[in-house]
Amino acid sequence: MTPDEAIAEQERLRPLVSTRTDPGLVVRHVAGLDVSYADDDRLAAAVVVLDAESLETVDSAVVSGKADFPYVPGLFAFRELPSLVEAMKKLTVAPDLLVCDGQGLAHPRRFGLACHLGVVTGVPSVGVAKTPMGQFTMPDDVRGAHTDLVDDGEVVGRTLRTREGVKPVFVSVGHRIDLDRACAEVLRLCVTRLPETTRRSDSLGRAQLR
DNA sequence: GCGACAG
DNA sequence: ATCTTGTCGC
Numbered sequence: 001m002t003p004d005e006a007i008a009e010q011e012r013l014r015p016l017v018s019t020r021t022d023p024g025l026v027v028r029h030v031a032g033l034d035v036s037y038a039d040d041d042r043l044a045a046a047v048v049v050l051d052a053e054s055l056e057t058v059d060s061a062v063v064s065g066k067a068d069f070p071y072v073p074g075l076f077a078f079r080e081l082p083s084l085v086e087a088m089k090k091l092t093v094a095p096d097l098l099v100c101d102g103q104g105l106a107h108p109r110r111f112g113l114a115c116h117l118g119v120v121t122g123v124p125s126v127g128v129a130k131t132p133m134g135q136f137t138m139p140d141d142v143r144g145a146h147t148d149l150v151d152d153g154e155v156v157g158r159t160l161r162t163r164e165g166v167k168p169v170f171v172s173v174g175h176r177i178d179l180d181r182a183c184a185e186v187l188r189l190c191v192t193r194l195p196e197t198t199r200r201s202d203s204l205g206r207a208q209l210r
Numbered sequence: 211g212c213g214a215c216a217g
Numbered sequence: 218a219t220c221t222t223g224t225c226g227c
Contacts, residue, residue: 034217035217035218036218036219037217037218037219038219039219043218071216071217071218072215073214073215073216073217074215074216076216076217077216079217080217101216101217102216102217103216106216107216108215112216113216113217127216129216129217130216130217131215131216131217132216133215133216164227165226165227170216
């Protein structure tokens with residue numbers, strides 16, 4: 001897979017993204033996905049499913065793999081998606097929403113990791129990134145405060161203060177969910193700056209690396 | 211040509 | 218992503 005082929009793949013799948021939330025969507029089980037890297041090209045893809053209400057872990061899976069695609073901004077999904085999909089296949093509990101570590105529509109071609117994973121699995125998804133991909137004004141320092149994330153003149157996501165006194169996170173729609181709902185779901189997963197889904201999948205992944 | 215550029 | 222304990226501040 002060359003970078004050009006990867007870009008063509010994104011443009012081919014992009015039209016399949018939906019920004020609509022199914023009227024009857026009930027998010028009971030939320031999955032967090034993340035990939036950790038070793039010094040060489042070894043990696044560990046982890047997915048943890050939480051009960052959205054109690055935030056208790058109800059299922060998890062992790063797979064070891066090799067990074068066969070370099071990290072290229074804009075093509076991030078081609079590095080992590082294969083292993084993440086493998087990890088998801090090992091789950092026993094089917095998640096109602098995927099919380100990805102990275103961007104969704106806040107991407108140069110409007111098809112970040114969250115969109116890609118959502119389209120490939122068909123499961124609603126949202127991207128939560130730690131660094132922005134676009135312009136924004138800082139939201140108030142109050143949990144829940146938010147501002148638009150703009151790129152090339154269009155709103156591609158939202159900054160979200162998940163906790164007072166910390167930098168905001170950057171939320172963007174992945175697939176089959178609207179921005180308001182995406183932010184609401186992310187906020188209820190946050191006890192500290194990052195969603196519990198992200199924190200737990202992150203620790204599971206790096207533990208697997210040892 | 212130069213700077214930016216998720217993890 | 219990764220290198221990493223204690224420490225400053227609310």
